[in-house]
Amino acid sequence: MTRELISPEKRSYHKEYNIVFRFVEDPNSGYSFPCNAQGTVSLETLPPSAVNNYIACCLGDVNGHQVTLVGISEETIAVVENAVIRCDCGQPLELVDWYASECVHCGREYNGGGQLLGRYPVKILEQE
Secondary structure (H helix, E strand, O other): OEOOEEEOOEEEEEEEEEEEEEEOOOOOOEEEEEEOOOOOOOHHHOOHHHHHHHHHHHHOEEOOEEEEEEEEEEEEEEEEEOOEEEOOOOOEEEOOOOOOEEOOOOOOEEOOOOEEOOOOOHHHHHHO
16 A cells, blocks of 8 residues: 655756866866856855866966866756655655665655555564
């Protein structure tokens, strides 16, 4: 039997962008920095060492090695918000694993579809 569904699983997607620089001598190596779709880097969100590397890349030279701007990379990121059911003990339970999610209040385990699994912790067996 499936338990009461408090909130279903939700998927959302967003895009992340990076401005990419490559070493001229070794095009398989380089730097990338998070940016917006137009390639603007928010320096205040970067650690100081990354700010220094970004500035060096923009100037075309990192520690004596020439770098070149490749462009802006775009990646689509999928984010999953797990389903939440009501456990038999009455508490909400986030289904974090398809195989088994355990209620921290009573120890019951449910699969990703919200079905109670056949394994009962000792404390539940003693109560019943």
